Amino acid sequence: MERTSTKRLPIFEAAVAVFSEKGFAKATMEEIARRAGIAKGTLYYNYRSKKELFLSLIEEGIERLEAAVKREIARRRDTSSKLEALIGAQLSFFEEYRDYCKLLLSEVWGLGSRWEKQLERLRSGYIGIIKDLLQRGQAEGIIRQDLEVNTAAMGVFGAVAVAALNAFLFERQYHYESLLQTLKNLLFLGLNEREG
Amino acid sequence: MERTSTKRLPIFEAAVAVFSEKGFAKATMEEIARRAGIAKGTLYYNYRSKKELFLSLIEEGIERLEAAVKREIARRRDTSSKLEALIGAQLSFFEEYRDYCKLLLSEVWGLGSRWEKQLERLRSGYIGIIKDLLQRGQAEGIIRQDLEVNTAAMGVFGAVAVAALNAFLFERQYHYESLLQTLKNLLFLGLNEREG
Amino acid sequence: MERTSTKRLPIFEAAVAVFSEKGFAKATMEEIARRAGIAKGTLYYNYRSKKELFLSLIEEGIERLEAAVKREIARRRDTSSKLEALIGAQLSFFEEYRDYCKLLLSEVWGLGSRWEKQLERLRSGYIGIIKDLLQRGQAEGIIRQDLEVNTAAMGVFGAVAVAALNAFLFERQYHYESLLQTLKNLLFLGLNEREG
Amino acid sequence: MERTSTKRLPIFEAAVAVFSEKGFAKATMEEIARRAGIAKGTLYYNYRSKKELFLSLIEEGIERLEAAVKREIARRRDTSSKLEALIGAQLSFFEEYRDYCKLLLSEVWGLGSRWEKQLERLRSGYIGIIKDLLQRGQAEGIIRQDLEVNTAAMGVFGAVAVAALNAFLFERQYHYESLLQTLKNLLFLGLNEREG
DNA sequence: GATGAATGAGTCTTCATTCAT
DNA sequence: GATGAATGAAGACTCATTCAT
Known part of the structure; x- marks a missing residue:
């Protein structure tokens, strides 16, 4: 059940970058949001949790x-x-x-x-x-x-x-x-x- | 410069078990100590930090x-x-x-x-x-x-x-x-x- | 100064239900809106804030x-x-x-x-x-x-x-x-x- | 299974004060800790969660x-x-x-x-x-x-x-x-x- | 040598509120 | 009038590390 598609691509790319640099546990939602150029809340508007974001990746x-x-x-x-x-x-x-x-x-x-x-x-x-x-x-x-x-x-x-x-x-x-x-x-x- | 403690073998085994079950980031010093049957302070007496413990493993x-x-x-x-x-x-x-x-x-x-x-x-x-x-x-x-x-x-x-x-x-x-x-x-x- | 919207009755009932189930602090505007069958923005069109909605109730x-x-x-x-x-x-x-x-x-x-x-x-x-x-x-x-x-x-x-x-x-x-x-x-x- | 007794009394009193002033949901662990004169972590060392603290009260x-x-x-x-x-x-x-x-x-x-x-x-x-x-x-x-x-x-x-x-x-x-x-x-x- | 109580920086997550459409 | 995507401030909770005993 995908939400907005506008935001999901930049999020995807930022998330891959941060997760692969830091690993799942050390990656922070804060940094993913910053790199995607959105607010932290927006991340959670599009993905229910850090784990869900990771798994969808x-x-x-x-x-x-x-x-x-x-x-x-x-x-x-x-x-x-x-x-x-x-x-x-x-x-x-x-x-x-x-x-x-x-x-x-x-x-x-x-x-x-x-x-x-x-x-x-x-x-x-x-x-x-x-x-x-x-x-x-x-x-x-x-x-x-x-x-x-x-x-x-x-x-x-x-x-x-x-x-x-x-x-x-x-x-x-x-x-x-x-x-x-x-x-x-x-x-x-x-x-x-x-x-x- | 290994400390001479007889505690290091049980620590080693407990640490491998916990690190491999949870991964580096999710593993806690608390649990490693508990499984090794020692106090958390003792862990730090034998290894300077979590990272050092992990690397020595x-x-x-x-x-x-x-x-x-x-x-x-x-x-x-x-x-x-x-x-x-x-x-x-x-x-x-x-x-x-x-x-x-x-x-x-x-x-x-x-x-x-x-x-x-x-x-x-x-x-x-x-x-x-x-x-x-x-x-x-x-x-x-x-x-x-x-x-x-x-x-x-x-x-x-x-x-x-x-x-x-x-x-x-x-x-x-x-x-x-x-x-x-x-x-x-x-x-x-x-x-x-x-x-x- | 009550707004005239026909939306206020369903809102009232949904709000009472949610507030009494969850208490003021745990109740969310999101859920009240959902139960009232309207969008969150509409809630804010009718009531200035969560507190105002609660007090009017x-x-x-x-x-x-x-x-x-x-x-x-x-x-x-x-x-x-x-x-x-x-x-x-x-x-x-x-x-x-x-x-x-x-x-x-x-x-x-x-x-x-x-x-x-x-x-x-x-x-x-x-x-x-x-x-x-x-x-x-x-x-x-x-x-x-x-x-x-x-x-x-x-x-x-x-x-x-x-x-x-x-x-x-x-x-x-x-x-x-x-x-x-x-x-x-x-x-x-x-x-x-x-x-x- | 009570832990330290030294800390639990001041915590108890601070917690009652804060909870009764703010209610359960609006009370913050931060403030309870501050009023009890201890660090937030110490609160969690003595009580597993906000809910447990409240219920024990x-x-x-x-x-x-x-x-x-x-x-x-x-x-x-x-x-x-x-x-x-x-x-x-x-x-x-x-x-x-x-x-x-x-x-x-x-x-x-x-x-x-x-x-x-x-x-x-x-x-x-x-x-x-x-x-x-x-x-x-x-x-x-x-x-x-x-x-x-x-x-x-x-x-x-x-x-x-x-x-x-x-x-x-x-x-x-x-x-x-x-x-x-x-x-x-x-x-x-x-x-x-x-x-x- | 060994302990475990105490700490506080760091994170995930929630949610009231805003605003462009 | 109505919407819902976007925001960011706030708060519960974790845990590596320290240190007095």
């Missing part, structure tokens, strides 16, 4: 990630290309929304029990897409049969997420193409050099 | 992880076995200290700028070990040359960490062997079924 | 009580019947407007200094009627001379009010006739069994 | 009233004297603790549903004492049989309470003896002049 972000990835996948025919596109889409999403993604990993991923609903949303949403592709790939014989898909899906997500955040947040400079290529090589071909 | 944890992994690595001769052992050691460490590892990912990893020193410690410490092994492997020709080692090291760490936490924290039951095998297969051999 | 209520009692009194000839009628009228008013009367006792009576004007209104209004009747009765020799009229008038009001509210608000079921009879017996004849 | 007050009245009653032999003593004791309690009694009537009596437990405490406690005496009196034939005891007990309480508060809080000067005598005459003998 997470929800919205997960939806955007899903949408972005689905769009890219839909463009490819074969499962292999789809998986490749998925990795590319996740990486590019993490690059564009690095602040939001930091939030995603630190608050939602790290904690868990307190945000069960949102976690489940992520798992059945984005992780579910990876899992489906892996299963289809196994059926088609192009993905190794000896992979348990849940674990493998989490592994793929984790590898991209951690490598991406490390590069985008903590490296002064990074080479996007090299990052993407290394992740694809690692995940599709593995660490091992193929012998002869 | 993280420090200690990273050291344990490094030590555990190094021990396993030292037992193997060839680089390949060492890498395999490293993944096993990380997984087993995450299983044993799941609470601590949740902390590690949510507070230290997710945030960053605020704990730079600790992050750097993790990166140059544990991630550094992975990186060194990968480099040695490339020199020996058993690791793919087309992998940028920093990215690959982060990818390996992230894949294991995320898959492990998901299994240990959120799955009612998990099959440790299958988890380990899938991660090894994924990381060493890649997703692709080898043709021919 | 109290004023109105005291006037209704006075009017009801005066009407009943006017019907009787002798002072004794008038006093009897007064008690009956107060009891029946408290039964019909129990919410309003709860308000009256809790906010106006209990506090005092803050609403001096309204209190004075009540005292010189309704209590004044009782006092006048008692004085007339004393002059006529049908009311005990050893009663100080101010105190007695307050005592009569208090006995009826407290017994009435207790019955109407907190007893699941009550017997109106028995209530009335007991109050009349208590107040006119006293507790003591007459000897001889 | 009410509880304590009801107990004191009960104790005072029981003490006086115990000194008399016959039921009639006991009832007389009860009225005297209530009046003198209301004179001494006028602030507290204002609180009692405005917050607890007036509201009700929100403080059910405390109300019940009062009803079964103090009102119960009156009721018991009336019943015993009826059995002994010295109290009118045509009085329903619940109603009569409430009436007695209400008459004394309302007359007392009016005198002690709002009259510049009052004559205690006259007040007491009028109430006793009113309640024991009734309004009616005895004919013949």
Whole structure:
């Protein structure tokens, strides 16, 4: 039940910025309001509480990630290309929304029990897409049969997420193409050099 | 300069439990003291502040992880076995200290700028070990040359960490062997079924 | 200067309901507006402030009580019947407007200094009627001379009010006739069994 | 489970003063602390919340009233004297603790549903004492049989309470003896002049 | 060494009131 | 006349930290 739409966008952006800089607990409604250029009361006019504001951010972000990835996948025919596109889409999403993604990993991923609903949303949403592709790939014989898909899906997500955040947040400079290529090589071909 | 008190072990355990359940900001010194069976003042007698207590936990944890992994690595001769052992050691460490590892990912990893020193410690410490092994492997020709080692090291760490936490924290039951095998297969051999 | 709006009646009823459920301080203009089926701004179009709305309620209520009692009194000839009628009228008013009367006792009576004007209104209004009747009765020799009229008038009001509210608000079921009879017996004849 | 006793007395007195001046909702913890000469945090160290502080006040007050009245009653032999003593004791309690009694009537009596437990405490406690005496009196034939005891007990309480508060809080000067005598005459003998 | 009562700065949240439409 | 989005002052409550015993 969205209220005014005029105010919600600036609030959204300010909130993502503050939450990702300070973390959920250290972020203050005061600062979010100030950065959004509105009064504190207006924040509460639009969102019932700090928690609701936070959760709506997470929800919205997960939806955007899903949408972005689905769009890219839909463009490819074969499962292999789809998986490749998925990795590319996740990486590019993490690059564009690095602040939001930091939030995603630190608050939602790290904690868990307190945000069960949102976690489940992520798992059945984005992780579910990876899992489906892996299963289809196994059926088609192009993905190794000896992979348990849940674990493998989490592994793929984790590898991209951690490598991406490390590069985008903590490296002064990074080479996007090299990052993407290394992740694809690692995940599709593995660490091992193929012998002869 | 550690104080010599015999109180530090129970404090350590209580602190890990509370911090990982509540997160840094929501954890209270009151509760840590209560769970450790001591008075709040005693906490401050042993640690200057909440932050110092927290950081000493993280420090200690990273050291344990490094030590555990190094021990396993030292037992193997060839680089390949060492890498395999490293993944096993990380997984087993995450299983044993799941609470601590949740902390590690949510507070230290997710945030960053605020704990730079600790992050750097993790990166140059544990991630550094992975990186060194990968480099040695490339020199020996058993690791793919087309992998940028920093990215690959982060990818390996992230894949294991995320898959492990998901299994240990959120799955009612998990099959440790299958988890380990899938991660090894994924990381060493890649997703692709080898043709021919 | 009452505004002419047709909105004032629904507002009145909603306001009495909300104020008596929550008390003055916990009642919100928001809820009063919602229950009256109007917008918050409209409330302020009709009443300058929360306090004014509240006071106009109290004023109105005291006037209704006075009017009801005066009407009943006017019907009787002798002072004794008038006093009897007064008690009956107060009891029946408290039964019909129990919410309003709860308000009256809790906010106006209990506090005092803050609403001096309204209190004075009540005292010189309704209590004044009782006092006048008692004085007339004393002059006529049908009311005990050893009663100080101010105190007695307050005592009569208090006995009826407290017994009435207790019955109407907190007893699941009550017997109106028995209530009335007991109050009349208590107040006119006293507790003591007459000897001889 | 009382905490420190050193701090609780000044808090008690400051709280009664502030609550009775402002009412529950308008009273602030800040002001109570200031008047008690302690920091706000200390208030919360001794009482979990504003509500708990308030309720403990009410509880304590009801107990004191009960104790005072029981003490006086115990000194008399016959039921009639006991009832007389009860009225005297209530009046003198209301004179001494006028602030507290204002609180009692405005917050607890007036509201009700929100403080059910405390109300019940009062009803079964103090009102119960009156009721018991009336019943015993009826059995002994010295109290009118045509009085329903619940109603009569409430009436007695209400008459004394309302007359007392009016005198002690709002009259510049009052004559205690006259007040007491009028109430006793009113309640024991009734309004009616005895004919013949 | 150990304790826990006391502190007060810092936050979330509520709500009467205003005003542009 | 009517609306409801926006405001900001005010207040309950938390908790890291201190210090006298």
